[in-house]
């Protein structure tokens with residue numbers, strides 16, 4: 001018996017930080033969606049009561065540090081499951097990129113094991129479990145478009161945004177999410193209009209969506225890593241409708257209506273950046289059933 005799950009990357013259309021909380025997390029408000037750049041997760045039932053991770057990507061741990069391993073352990077411990085599983089991860093999403101690849105693998109594992117072991121857990125319950133693994137996992141469980149509040153685990157779903165091309169470019173640097181949050185000067189940031197973004201998504205208004213795009217974490221990552229700023233500039237000059245850094249970075253994405261422009265941005269970035277992708281905006285949950 002096996003189950004296949006698609007684990008798409010997320011992008012933050014808007015990301016606002018409201019205040020620092022006593023538990024050292026930040027209270028945030030973000031509009032998030034998914035793009036068609038996805039890891040493939042295969043879950044294979046085995047008789048032995050163990051969890052085994054198989055991945056060929058050298059940046060992905062294949063032990064209990066893997067977020068997919070943690071997801072399987074959590075579901076086994078919570079529901080007293082004595083069966084085991086092999087989790088094969090075919091990595092497509094760049095690692096430590098601000099695209100929540102690890103969180104999406106964990107979420108796909110939660111959804112997939114719910115099917116493999118016929119547990120009948122609701123999506124809300126899976127999202128609550130996911131929050132124990134990381135702040136972005138709850139959103140990734142829904143795997144659609146949503147406003148995320150709290151530390152990221154409080155999810156209100158939205159309709160899929162108007163579809164468009166998304167060009168993603170990741171420079172060869174790693175960014176620590178924790179450090180970016182730590183260095184944020186909240187008294188200095190320009191807050192994005194979250195309500196404006198929500199209204200644009202609900203109305204399916206691409207131009208308004210582009211106007212309301214914003215991410216306060218750029219204030220930390222852009223000055224520290226000039227290559228991220230350069231990628232933004234290059235995308236803007238190449239005709240993107242909107243350009244933003246995803247999450248804490250370093251990936252930058254463009255939203256583009258016209259395919260020919262998406263190709264132009266891709267080509268101008270390829271000479272500068274190794275990891276560049278042109279994909280469609282997804283924004284809704286896809287299954288094989």
Ligand SMILES: C[C@@](CO)(OP(=O)(O)O)[C@H](O)COP(=O)(O)OP(=O)(O)OC[C@H]1O[C@@H](n2ccc(N)nc2=O)[C@H](O)[C@@H]1O
Pocket residue numbers: 012015024025026027028030097098099100103133134135136137150151152177178179181246247248249
């Ligand atoms: C910035 C965002 C935006 O979507 O994404 P990424 O850039 O990581 O993709 C998220 O908020 C990241 O979510 P995630 O990567 O799951 O974070 P976690 O593992 O829970 O936390 C990593 C660290 O980030 C900080 N953190 C995270 C979330 C939050 N609301 N406030 C915080 O201050 C904390 O210092 C925490 O120790």
Ligand SMILES: Nc1ncnc2c1ncn2[C@@H]1O[C@H](COP(=O)(O)OP(=O)(O)O)[C@@H](O)[C@H]1O
Pocket residue numbers: 059060061065066067068089094095096097098099100101102103105106177247249
């Ligand atoms: N399944 C996984 N895929 C990718 N990274 C993982 C996974 N499990 C654990 N990690 C670890 O999580 C860290 C953050 O990875 P990732 O989720 O790709 O980035 P981000 O939080 O920037 O979106 C990586 O440094 C990696 O070592």
